[in-house]
Amino acid sequence: MESIEKQLIEALHQKKLPQTCKALLESDDQLPLAADRELVEQVLSTCENIGAFCTEQKQSVLSKLADAGGAVALGENDRPISYSLFHTFAIDLNWEDLDLLIPILKAENYLFWNPVEGGGWEAYKRMYDAMEVIKTDDSTTRLIIRWAEDRKRGKLGRLLLPGSLDLQWLQLPKPLWPLYYLARPIRIVLDRFGAKKPPILGPYLGTPISLISPILELVGATSDDKLVDIGCGDGRIVIEAADQIGCEAVGVEINDQLIEIAHAEVRRRGLQDKVNIVHSDASEALTSDASIVFIFLPVATLRSLIPQLKQQLKKGTKIITHEQARPDFGEGNQPDASKLVLADGALTVAHIWHV
Ligand SMILES: C[S@@+](CC[C@H](N)C(=O)[O-])C[C@H]1O[C@@H](n2cnc3c(N)ncnc32)[C@H](O)[C@@H]1O
Incomplete structure (x- = not known):
């Protein structure tokens, strides 16, 4: 029979983790070992904590909206979230209330x-x-705001539809909003022939702080290691690694704002001797003397990045990533170990490759 950990990882990938935990706890013969029962109880309690956190966040946003005069629509909004795997919640809004919500979200x-x-x-x-907004503190919370029926578009409709890059590229006054349909093809052509910018390999999402210590423990980080985080965001991994374990740590990041946040935290903790935050594209990350490479980027990016790293890195280096969804790392690219990582208010699966 599969180990309990493997069953839990499979249930996480199928997004059925709370149900699986409950079924295991209710059965008489599935959990003969006390340690397994304890693990399942811990996982269920973590899902419950995440659900309670999401419910609280949702209610807080909705009550601020009501205070601002919003007529909060029903539907998703009234549903408490009993168990959740992700720090994600959705709210349904009337179109007219959208503008009331923006300053509330900015203030949060x-x-x-x-x-x-x-x-x-x-x-x-x-x-x-609909739109998704995120807030990163100890973990990254995603809020999905919906205000209309799902608009069905054909292939051509999707191709012509201006995206966030087009809307950011040009600042038009309100009444001229339809001109973004014209701006999109122009932006695409200019981008194609303009100076090459480093590709954005993935959006900023912070690894939950509570998971960092168990992840470092899992990869066996010691003070002799040199850890590189490719796409280090606000530097939380490299800062915790240097602070908790005392190892040398390098974070590579392209986003100026995040680099500033990381530098400020390095200075605040007096870790300048241990932590180096480098403004650079991931492809130029100096990983040749790294002993641990941490990456938290979309799986589509990892599919090409992991084989490249395996060729570049010195023998004995460990690569570690984490991901809640079922990852497809591509053929011949399977991790050497995949482990469930659990903390009070967060869970994930860490994948490790030994070069
Ligand atoms: C999911 S976040 C991970 C942040 C951090 N490692 C953590 O686990 O908390 C991915 C980060 O990669 C950065 N990034 C995206 N493309 C990059 C590139 N080409 N070079 C360097 N960093 C990049 C993003 O700005 C973002 O901060």
């Missing part, structure tokens, strides 16, 4: 992938039916 430090003022925002509201 949510980040937007698209413009939320001027013609860009006007275009987004009219062209799309």
